[in-house]
Amino acid sequence: MVDRTNRPSALKATDAAGPEAQIDIVGSGASSKVIATLPSGESVEVLLFGATVTSWKSNGGKTENLWLSEKAALDGSKAVRGGVPVVFPVFGPPPKSDHPTSSLPQHGFARTSRWEFLGKSSAEDALGSDSVKLDFGLYSSGLTDEARKAWPLDFGLVYSVTLSKDSLQTVINVRNEGEQSFEFQFLLHTYFKIQDISKVAVNGLLGVTYIDKVLDATEHKQSDNSIKITGEVDRVYASIPQDTTSIVEDGKPRFDVVRDNLQDTVVWNPWIEKAKSMGDFSPDDDYKHMVCVEVGAVQGWQKLDKGEVFEGGQTIKSLL
Numbered sequence: 001m002v003d004r005t006n007r008p009s010a011l012k013a014t015d016a017a018g019p020e021a022q023i024d025i026v027g028s029g030a031s032s033k034v035i036a037t038l039p040s041g042e043s044v045e046v047l048l049f050g051a052t053v054t055s056w057k058s059n060g061g062k063t064e065n066l067w068l069s070e071k072a073a074l075d076g077s078k079a080v081r082g083g084v085p086v087v088f089p090v091f092g093p094p095p096k097s098d099h100p101t102s103s104l105p106q107h108g109f110a111r112t113s114r115w116e117f118l119g120k121s122s123a124e125d126a127l128g129s130d131s132v133k134l135d136f137g138l139y140s141s142g143l144t145d146e147a148r149k150a151w152p153l154d155f156g157l158v159y160s161v162t163l164s165k166d167s168l169q170t171v172i173n174v175r176n177e178g179e180q181s182f183e184f185q186f187l188l189h190t191y192f193k194i195q196d197i198s199k200v201a202v203n204g205l206l207g208v209t210y211i212d213k214v215l216d217a218t219e220h221k222q223s224d225n226s227i228k229i230t231g232e233v234d235r236v237y238a239s240i241p242q243d244t245t246s247i248v249e250d251g252k253p254r255f256d257v258v259r260d261n262l263q264d265t266v267v268w269n270p271w272i273e274k275a276k277s278m279g280d281f282s283p284d285d286d287y288k289h290m291v292c293v294e295v296g297a298v299q300g301w302q303k304l305d306k307g308e309v310f311e312g313g314q315t316i317k318s319l320l
Ligand SMILES: O=P(O)(O)OC[C@H]1O[C@@H](O)[C@H](O)[C@@H](O)[C@@H]1O
Pocket: 079, 092, 106, 107, 189, 213, 234, 235, 266, 268, 294
């Protein structure tokens, strides 16, 4: 993976991504979003609130790949239910005590913070008019007072979203900008849009150990290559040797999710009761049309000393 610096790369943002990719910044305040559209029609929308990707269309702009709840808050009042929320610096409920993340809310503050749009970045990956890369930044100085108080560490995040004709790449770059070491977890909480959950299988996790958060919160081993979803699923697969997890629909490959420097993956579907209980999940029966396959580093903690950088992400291929 390309070794990018954090804040300096933000300052180097240029217009080199190709003259034909169109960038629109729409809305204002917490509802501002950046929309990038390729000449061939593919597009991505990123809300500055949470740097949440809320839409990704491939197939000339005809196929929406991400599920977004009809009641998702898009005004900065709460984390977005759908798209690709960014989870940092803690996954799930934080440890109850004795950890620097203990006072943070579930899934941390990145998904509820206002990020800066740093611009289209340089053509270091030889991007042509078939790709465009958007960079977003979040620094400790940009946190709310509440988040800063709960996690008073100096960090810089650059989140790069690269739209290509048939794929979307989302990569985080975390830098420790302070004197003190810190630990974090990170996850990309991607909600995939699917036609019919009864015809979906998540493949590629054979032999991997997972914690089943629905069943008993204990360790199990994945004994079948094909995971069918027939009820509430909330599993954390850890230390995965395979790079790619695939979503298959009706026997046909629908998405490939390729991890880069991230070892873990959560598979989540709330099913009937949990979907109903979430006020921002709508319509109630849309658990049939989504599945979350969330790549991350959530087993244990990633540690960064002063000046150190971590980079990891995913490339999602839409295979329609
Ligand atoms: O409701 P939230 O905070 O967006 O979380 C949704 C789900 O996110 C998943 O990543 C967790 O494994 C689940 O336990 C959780 O319910």
